[in-house]
Amino acid sequence: MVEVEKIITPTAGPVEGTILVDGSSTVAPITQAVAEEFQKVYPEVRVPVGISGTGGGFKKFCNGETDISDASRPIKPSEVELCQKNGIEYIELPVAFDGLAVMVNPSNNFAACLTVEELKKIWAPEAEGVITNWSQVREGFPNQPLTLYGAGTDSGTYDYFTAAIVGEEGSSRGDFLPSEDDNVLVQGIAGDPNALGFFGLAYYEENQDKLKLVAIDNGDGNCVLPDLTTVSQGTYQPLSRPLFIYVNRARVDQKDEISLFIDFYLKNAGQLSKEVGYIPLTDEIYQLAQKRYDNRVTGSIFEGQGSTIGVSLADLLAKE
Structure with missing residues (x-):
């Protein structure tokens, strides 16, 4: 109580x-x-x-x-x-x-940390139909399909993520699986070994047994995971x-x-x-x-x- x-x-x-x-x-x-x-x-x-x-x-x-x-x-x-x-x-x-969490399927053992530039490479409008394999994201990543899940375009989470990562609110590739219901995204990422997705940190916290959190490097070489401390102190950037x-x-x-x-x-x-x-x-x-x-x-x-x-x-x- x-x-x-x-x-x-x-x-x-x-x-x-x-x-x-x-x-x-x-x-x-x-x-x-x-x-x-x-x-x-x-x-x-x-x-x-x-x-x-x-x-x-x-x-x-x-x-x-x-x-x-x-x-x-x-x-x-x-x-x-x-x-x-x-x-x-x-x-x-x-x-x-809140911190926006970037997540992969628990079976993913290579994408522990992604840079903002790599996320932009994945999510920018020009990536549609072009960046479709994990091997295209970073040299050394495996040759396996990249499947994207994200907040729906009516979502403030989508707006903030695109502003922070792509540089323009509402600007992204269109070939991803969107939903305004974060629970739908949880199920999608949890069931897809090729998945990469994003939504609010609280939904990750509720479902962390089904998902794997990705740390973010904002360009300074430090891989930072979102949590109470990093979000409140502003060290988890630019997704706080x-x-x-x-x-x-x-x-x-x-x-x-x-x-x-x-x-x-x-x-x-x-x-x-x-x-x-x-x-x-x-x-x-x-x-x-x-x-x-x-x-x-x-x-x-x-x-x-x-x-x-x-x-x-x-x-x-x-x-x-």
């Missing part, structure tokens, strides 16, 4: 209602864990959590269909435009850190990233239960994110996020530019 801090309700009488959440499959386990504990304190509030990917979640959110959107990257220009078109203002709140929730500003005034949920989320996200395999933010960042919510600061600290590599959340939030 996780001990969480009960938030005192500011309203008279019992709190009830439904908070609609959708979006990132990466952020979903954190939000689901928070919702489960929240509903123990406020059993009359329902918090269903959908998983349609970061992009799919923003489509619903910017169309006014949801109250909160889970996102594994910051909102990007096309989504900002859609929200503006529909009059949706949003409060952006960071909730945890912050995770977010976005709150519909207008709904905050319409539904008291949303503010209760957000207060509860930010007070307990550090502990609960760790419980489900993610990396907590610092206390300072959670306090700055709470201040951002209390002041109802709308917009993105990333200025609506989408995936941004190697930035400091604390610095960006402190500017406000």
Whole structure:
């Protein structure tokens, strides 16, 4: 049983209602864990959590269909435009850190570490139909087919991975097996001896008996595996990233239960994110996020530019 801090309700009488959440499959386990504990304190509030990917979640959110959107990257220009078109203002709140895990099948005994340049060689658009064998990735790798698995194109994980590895968000070869459901990717990689794939670290942690983690060399000659320390300290680069929730500003005034949920989320996200395999933010960042919510600061600290590599959340939030 996780001990969480009960938030005192500011309203008279019992709190009830439904908070609609959708979006990132990466952020979903954190939000689901928070919702489960929240509903123990406020059993009359329902918090269903959908998983349609970061992009799919923003489509619903910017169309006014949801109250909160889970996102594994910051909102990007096309989504900002859609929200503006529909009059949706949003409060952006960071909730945890994550590392993108690169994985192979457990039978793979040669790809223990890959460089960012090798990953780019594999995933760049021009690799489609060209880089199809492990022997083409590095001299000395075996002559065996290369099968690729990755987050679906509606996923913030896909957006961040392509921005970090290829250099342009949403730019990659198309001949890979995509899914917004990370469990589908787990099964694919686990069942394919030729596989290489990527998704959020938490899903690797849940399935590490079926998968083999690949270390990443960002060009400095050091092979680094993602874990709580390397992600939180920023030594696992360029595949460490912050995770977010976005709150519909207008709904905050319409539904008291949303503010209760957000207060509860930010007070307990550090502990609960760790419980489900993610990396907590610092206390300072959670306090700055709470201040951002209390002041109802709308917009993105990333200025609506989408995936941004190697930035400091604390610095960006402190500017406000």
